[in-house]
Amino acid sequence: MRLPNSLYGWREQNHDVASKRRSFSGAGRLWEKPRTKKFWWWLALMGIGGLAILGCGGQGGGPDGGEGSAATSAGPEGVPQGVRLPEKPPTTGRGVLEAMAAAYQSAPRYADAGELRFYVRRGEEVLDNKVDFAVSFVRPNRLRMEVYQVKLVCDGQRLRAAIDDLPGQVLELPAPAALSLKNILSDSILAEVLTGGIVGGPPQPLLLLEKDALQQILQRAQEPELIEPGTINNQECYRVAIRRPEGQQVFWVDKKTYLLRRIEYPTDLLADQLGAGAKPEQISLAAEFHSATFSPPEDPKAFTFETPADAKVVKYFIPPDPRSLPDPAQLLNKPAPEFKFTDLSGKPITAKDLAGKVVYLDLWGPQCQPCRQMLPLVEKVFQKYKDNPNVAFLAVSVAPPNMENKELEQIFAELKVTLPMVRDLEGQGGRLFMVQAIPASFLIGKDGRVQDYQLGFQANLETELPAKIEKLLAGEDIYQAAQAQFQEKVRQYEAALQRAMEGKPPEGAETQQQEIPRAEIHPKTEPSAFRLSPLWKWQEGAEPGNLLLVDRPDGTPRILVVDRFKKVLELSPEGKLLNTYDLGLQPQEVATFLITGVGADQKRLFAALAVQQQRVHVFDDQFKELFRFPPDALEHPHAGIYDAAFADLNADGQLELYVSYWDVVGVHQVDLAKKERRWAFRQIANVARLAVGPADTQGKRLLWCAHDRGSLLALDFEGQRQAELALPNRPLYAAFAADLTGDGQPEWCGMNIPALGQVLMVGFDLTGKELWTYALPKGMPEHPIEPVFVGRMSSGGPACWIFPGADGSIHFVGPDGKRLEMFYYGAPLSGLAVGTLQGQPLLIVSTPKSVEAWRIEPPTANR
Numbered sequence: 001m002r003l004p005n006s007l008y009g010w011r012e013q014n015h016d017v018a019s020k021r022r023s024f025s026g027a028g029r030l031w032e033k034p035r036t037k038k039f040w041w042w043l044a045l046m047g048i049g050g051l052a053i054l055g056c057g058g059q060g061g062g063p064d065g066g067e068g069s070a071a072t073s074a075g076p077e078g079v080p081q082g083v084r085l086p087e088k089p090p091t092t093g094r095g096v097l098e099a100m101a102a103a104y105q106s107a108p109r110y111a112d113a114g115e116l117r118f119y120v121r122r123g124e125e126v127l128d129n130k131v132d133f134a135v136s137f138v139r140p141n142r143l144r145m146e147v148y149q150v151k152l153v154c155d156g157q158r159l160r161a162a163i164d165d166l167p168g169q170v171l172e173l174p175a176p177a178a179l180s181l182k183n184i185l186s187d188s189i190l191a192e193v194l195t196g197g198i199v200g201g202p203p204q205p206l207l208l209l210e211k212d213a214l215q216q217i218l219q220r221a222q223e224p225e226l227i228e229p230g231t232i233n234n235q236e237c238y239r240v241a242i243r244r245p246e247g248q249q250v251f252w253v254d255k256k257t258y259l260l261r262r263i264e265y266p267t268d269l270l271a272d273q274l275g276a277g278a279k280p281e282q283i284s285l286a287a288e289f290h291s292a293t294f295s296p297p298e299d300p301k302a303f304t305f306e307t308p309a310d311a312k313v314v315k316y317f318i319p320p321d322p323r324s325l326p327d328p329a330q331l332l333n334k335p336a337p338e339f340k341f342t343d344l345s346g347k348p349i350t351a352k353d354l355a356g357k358v359v360y361l362d363l364w365g366p367q368c369q370p371c372r373q374m375l376p377l378v379e380k381v382f383q384k385y386k387d388n389p390n391v392a393f394l395a396v397s398v399a400p401p402n403m404e405n406k407e408l409e410q411i412f413a414e415l416k417v418t419l420p421m422v423r424d425l426e427g428q429g430g431r432l433f434m435v436q437a438i439p440a441s442f443l444i445g446k447d448g449r450v451q452d453y454q455l456g457f458q459a460n461l462e463t464e465l466p467a468k469i470e471k472l473l474a475g476e477d478i479y480q481a482a483q484a485q486f487q488e489k490v491r492q493y494e495a496a497l498q499r500a501m502e503g504k505p506p507e508g509a510e511t512q513q514q515e516i517p518r519a520e521i522h523p524k525t526e527p528s529a530f531r532l533s534p535l536w537k538w539q540e541g542a543e544p545g546n547l548l549l550v551d552r553p554d555g556t557p558r559i560l561v562v563d564r565f566k567k568v569l570e571l572s573p574e575g576k577l578l579n580t581y582d583l584g585l586q587p588q589e590v591a592t593f594l595i596t597g598v599g600a601d602q603k604r605l606f607a608a609l610a611v612q613q614q615r616v617h618v619f620d621d622q623f624k625e626l627f628r629f630p631p632d633a634l635e636h637p638h639a640g641i642y643d644a645a646f647a648d649l650n651a652d653g654q655l656e657l658y659v660s661y662w663d664v665v666g667v668h669q670v671d672l673a674k675k676e677r678r679w680a681f682r683q684i685a686n687v688a689r690l691a692v693g694p695a696d697t698q699g700k701r702l703l704w705c706a707h708d709r710g711s712l713l714a715l716d717f718e719g720q721r722q723a724e725l726a727l728p729n730r731p732l733y734a735a736f737a738a739d740l741t742g743d744g745q746p747e748w749c750g751m752n753i754p755a756l757g758q759v760l761m762v763g764f765d766l767t768g769k770e771l772w773t774y775a776l777p778k779g780m781p782e783h784p785i786e787p788v789f790v791g792r793m794s795s796g797g798p799a800c801w802i803f804p805g806a807d808g809s810i811h812f813v814g815p816d817g818k819r820l821e822m823f824y825y826g827a828p829l830s831g832l833a834v835g836t837l838q839g840q841p842l843l844i845v846s847t848p849k850s851v852e853a854w855r856i857e858p859p860t861a862n863r
Contacts, residue, residue, distance in 0.1 A: 079257050080295050083107050089255070093224030093240040096253050101214040103258040103294070104207035111136040111296030114289040118198065122280040133287075135204040136302045140178040144302055147202045150194055153305035154179060160305040161190055166320050169500075170311045180209050189317035199265050199287065200664075207260070220244050220638050232261045246682065257294065263287045314500035321497075322489045326434040328442070329486035331450040332479040336442075337432035341396055341422035344405045349394070349422050351448065357392045358472045359444040360465070362419070363429055365398045366411055370457040370714065370723040370766070371439045373696045377461045378441075379417045384466060390446070390473060395419040396429055398438060415697060437724060445472050451479045456725055457766045459745070485728065492729070519779025519806035524826025529812070530793055532843065532854040536575030544569075544846040546593040546786055547833035550604065557835040559844060561851055565590035565610070568623060573837055575853060581623035583608050586634065589615065592784040597646025600653025605646060605672070607657065610784070612640030616659055618672070627675040629659060629668075639663030645690040650717035651699030658703055660687035667705055669719060679719040684709070689734035693766070694745050706735045706750065725768050730754075732762065738790040740799040740815040747815050749801055751787065759787075761803060763817045772817025779806035783830040783848060791834020792841050793820060793856060804829045810845075 079085065084106040086099040104110070113134045120127040133147040145152045149164035154175050161171040171190060176183045184205060185191035195201040206213045218224065222243045230237050230252060237252040247266020254261055265285040307313065323330075331337070336359075341349045362378050364371035375395065385391040395417070397408055408421060429435075433442060435455065443452040452468055454461075471478050526532070545562040552558050559571040563580075570579040583591055591608035598604050604621040614633035618626045630638070640662040646655045656678075657670040666682035667690070686708035693702040693714065702714040702722055710731020714723040726732075732750035740747045752760040757778045763771035781804070789802040793812055800820055803811040808828055812821040831846035834856075841856035 079103075080108065083294050085258060090238075091226070093226040093242075096226060096238045096240050096258075097214055097217065097224055097251065100251075100253050100258045100260060101207060101217075104204075104260075105211065105213070107208065107294045108139050109137065109296055110204065110208055110292075110294055111302075112204065112289045112292035114287060114292070116199065116287045117285070119282065119284045120280045121282040133202060135202065136296065136299070137204070137208050138303075139208075141175050142303045143179055143184075143205070145184075145202065145205070148193060150190065151305075152184065152190075152194075153303055154183075155303040155305070159183065160307065161187070162311075163190065163193055163317065165193075166317055167324070168308075168311055168321075169317055169497075170307045170313050171315070171317055172307075172313050173315070181205060184209075187316050189319070198285065199263075203260065203263065203287075204289075218242065220636065222636065229255075235261060237261055246680075259292045259294065260289055261292065262289065312497060312501055314497070315503040316500055318493070318496045318500050321493050322486065327486065328434045328440075328450075328453040328455070329482060330434065331442075331453070332483045332486075333449055333451075333477070335448050336444045336450050339428065339432055340426065341394065341429075342425050343420070343422050344409070351444075354392050354444075355448060356446055357390055358446055358469055359392045359394070359442075360469070361394050361396055361433075361442045361444070363396045363398055363424075363433070363435065363438050363440045365438050366403065366408060367716075367720060368438050368722055370702070372411070372415060372698075373694075374439050374457050374461065375412075375415050375417045375419070376697060377458070378465075379415075379419055380462050381465045381469075382419050385469065391469060393419055395421045397421060397423045398427070398429060399423065401425050439723075443468055443472065443478070445477070446475075449479070451477065452482055454767065456723060456768055459765050459767060489728070519777055519781075519808075521808040521826070521828055522824040525824045527821050527823040529821040529859065531857045531859055533857050535837075535842075535853040535855055537850055537852045538571060538575045538577070539850045540577060541569055541851065542567075543830075543848050544851050545783065545830045545848075547831040547844055547846055547851075548594045548596065549833045549835040549844070550596055551835075555836075557837060557842065559833070559851075560594060560606075561831065561846060562591060562593060562608075565592060568594065568608070571851065575851075581619075583617060583619075583623070584625055585617070588634075589613060591617065593786055595644055595646060597655050599648065599655040605655065607644055607646070609641055609644050611642060612662055614638065614640065616641060616644045616657070618657065629657065629670050629675075630677070631675075638665050642686070642688050643690050645692060645703070647692045647701065647703060649692075649701050649703060651695070651701075656717075658690055660690050660705060662686055667703070667715065667719075669717075681715055681719045681721075683721070684713055689736070691735045691737045691748075693737065704735055704737070706732055708733070712750075725764075725766060727762065727764055727768055727770050730760075730762055730770065732764075734787065736788045736801075738799065738801075740790065740801070742798065749788065761788075761801070761813070763815075774803070774811070774813050774817055774819070776803055776811065777805040777807045777809060781806040782828040785829055785831060789832050789834060791843070792836075794858065795836070795839055795841060802832060802834060804832055 084102040090096045090099055114132070116131045116133065118127070118129045131148065134144070135147070136144040141154055141156050143152070143154045150161060152159070152161040157175050159173045159175050162169070171187055173186070185194065206216060210216065225241045227239045227241050227250070230239050232252060236255045238255055240251045240253065242249040242251065247268045249266060250264040251260065252262035253259070263286065267283045267285055336351050338351055343349055362375070364375060378393070378395070382393045385393070399408060412418070412421065433440065437455065439457060441454045441458070442450060445451045451472060458464070468478055541561065542564040545565065548560045549557045550560070556573050559573070561569045561571060563569045566583060566585055568581040568583060569577060570581070572578050585591060590610050590613060592610040595607050595609070596604060606619045606621070606623060607616050608619070609616045614637055615628045615630060617628050620626060638661065642660045642662050644657060644659045646657055648655055655672055657672055659668045659670060661667070664682060664685045666680055666684055667687050668680045669678045670676070671678045684705060684707040687705045689706040691704045691706070693704055695701050700717070702716055704712045704714050704725070706712055710733065711724050711726035712732060712735055713721060714725070716722050730752045732752060734751040736749050737746035739745065748764050748766070750762045750764060752762050754760055757780065759776045761774040761776060763773070765771060785804050787803065790799055791802055792799050798815065800815070801813040803813065805811060808825045809822055810825055810829070810832065811819065814820050825845060827847040829845065830848055833844045835842045835844070837855070843854045843856055845852050845854070
């Protein structure tokens with residue numbers, strides 16, 4: 001969870017290359033970065049392909065004929081020869097936009113100098129942020145852009161770029177014969193910064209360089225509507241409203257020149273994301289294209305770029321030097337910051353007041369679910385040292401100053417926590433201790449030096465913290481371990497910078513678009529850790545796919561098979577066909593897997609979906625369809641669904657449905673009783689997997705969302721960001737949770753993609769600690785199959801992870817990441833399931849031709 005400031009309730013300061021563009025992402029975007037190859041690989045892994053990349057030179061044409069058809073001739077004053085303008089004034093919103101697009105696509109030259117303004121007024125608090133931008137362009141390949149943190153110049157021979165948050169790096173590439181967005185976005189970090197602003201990428205390059213610009217502008221939008229006209233600086237303008245699910249954009253288009261003069265962006269989502277407190281009385285977000293013209297004066301210096309003498313010229317950008325960013329590691333072995341907190345009686349507590357003690361500071365917030373989970377663990381350690389005069393514990397609340405003490409005391413009472421509480425009323429904790437999220441904790445030695453810090457939830461705090469305190473009480477230093485981790489980050493940065501200067505790709509990265517390799521199916525082998533005793537083989541399905549096992553009231557498994565992406569077949573434990581359920585999908589729809597959930601009423605629900613499909617179909621336990629979400633998706637298509645999950649996050653006994661999306665649509669919560677969306681969280685994109693976290697002391701849970709920045713973001717029942725987890729050296733593009741050991745706490749594994757065609761399974765905990773890795777065979781599966789399953793190899797034994805390989809292999813991996821078994825099935829896999837039948841483990845495998853059931857027996861058992 002973000003630390004609070006005066007206006008928003010939670011800071012949005014992420015000190016990385018994306019620091020100035022993460023807030024409110026997705027509000028009416030005009031163009032997007034092409035997604036990384038690793039996400040294309042993820043799509044292929046899930047059996048989906050053939051997608052179009054936005055902003056990469058589509059083949060859509062301009063307005064040929066029809067209303068507003070353009071003529072190439074000299075136009076009004078300020079419009080040079082060659083700019084296509086309509087022969088007669090358009091009378092519809094689409095006609096205006098077509099004429100605007102035609103003018104930009106035909107213009108030999110263009111220039112502007114404008115600003116993006118975000119204005120908020122809430123009571124006496126006012127935020128008025130302005131970001132200047134400027135674009136100059138001469139066809140076919142001269143361009144200058146200064147937007148967000150980026151300065152990009154293409155002089156016709158070389159394309160150079162610099163990013164404010166990456167001082168000391170200058171990207172230099174050969175200039176293409178004709179510029180396109182694909183050229184501009186060829187570097188992944190540059191693309192991330194250019195397209196990640198509060199409104200996405202700037203519209204001028206899209207209009208000037210892409211033939212299908214209008215198609216991209218209107219993606220997922222209703223038919224544009226021509227509304228009442230307006231005037232900007234005595235220039236009469238058409239106004240065109242473009243409505244999408246996230247709100248309405250308004251384009252102001254000059255009636256004479258068809259230049260874009262202003263864009264007003266939707267603000268409903270922004271208002272919802274402004275944090276605690278009342279909604280603003282006034283909020284606006286608009287781009288003003290001042291001095292936009294198709295006849296800019298000649299400027300010989302417009303396309304010059306001076307590379308600083310101390311800059312490193314690189315072939316691709318790399319993340320910033322960790323030494324240049326605020327990081328708690330920089331406090332290690334140094335005197336603690338001069339903090340000033342306030343106890344609940346109003347008495348100030350400073351670092352000097354705690355001199356000579358070992359001090360444990362825990363920064364927490366009332367809306368932070370991981371904080372609530374961790375505070376009882378801190379309490380257990382506190383009870384051990386509360387009578388030790390040489391140890392001090394402080395639970396530092398970062399709640400807004402207007403929250404009353406009794407509200408915070410009530411939280412501690414509910415959690416049964418008696419830790420000494422102080423308040424950070426001046427909001428200095430995050431700045432002084434260089435953290436942007438909570439929970440965060442710090443250990444200060446008796447001599448006042450910072451010895452250790454931890455970010456995020458610490459599952460092992462109860463055992464690890466006392467050991468650290470004992471060492472500090474004995475006069476030992478413990479800062480070396482955390483400092484070594486930071487030095488490793490520095491080493492990795494320096495190695496990456498050297499490779500970037502030499503033009504070598506990052507380790508594990510692909511430099512050219514490659515076809516994802518398909519794995520060869522290995523001949524069948526027998527497992528050695530157990531025996532597979534055949535039970536039955538069913539071959540009547542059209543094309544069996546993913547499997548789902550659920551228990552019947554009598555304890556026997558209900559076996560459900562997705563068949564040819566349109567039906568679900570139910571098989572008996574004896575392998576007989578019991579029922580065929582037609583999912584009622586439209587011809588353009590498919591389903592590749594099922595999810596299920598049971599609420600307090602013991603009624604089971606199912607849902608059918610597929611990656612990048614438009615809707616999730618929800619059914620009762622007999623596959624009678626209850627509703628579809630989103631209900632109007634076929635009429636108003638979106639970027640596509642990625643995943644879905646049933647969960648009861650607020651512990652009220654009622655299930656909710658959570659749906660994640662491809663692109664910037666984010667994560668949505670669906671009220672199953674009302675059959676409608678309750679909220680949408682759009683601050684993350686390409687949310688490939690949803691995983692439900694463990695229950696806290698009140699039974700509440702968090703939804704962990706794996707997205708395209710490679711971290712896991714935790715949302716609570718209200719759709720509020722509660723935590724973010726990232727492994728130090730590996731991005732995770734999917735995450736899975738399962739209680740393998742039976743202790744009530746889930747184990748976690750995720751998917752990392754170090755290279756095209758390679759999947760690395762990674763075990764981790766919620767402190768962000770990597771526990772193990774397991775490499776799967778290279779290649780792409782022939783059929784869409786779920787990537788992770790859970791089951792037991794023996795009755796009464798612990799559960800394990802089960803991973804299907806693209807080469808027909810099946811991998812059983814223990815909670816510690818060690819291989820328990822691996823064998824080749826001898827056929828391409830399309831589904832796996834492990835359950836129990838008559839007290840014995842049961843393995844069911846589907847291929848495109850059959851479904852087979854096997855009893856798992858000890859290796860010495862007779863068949």
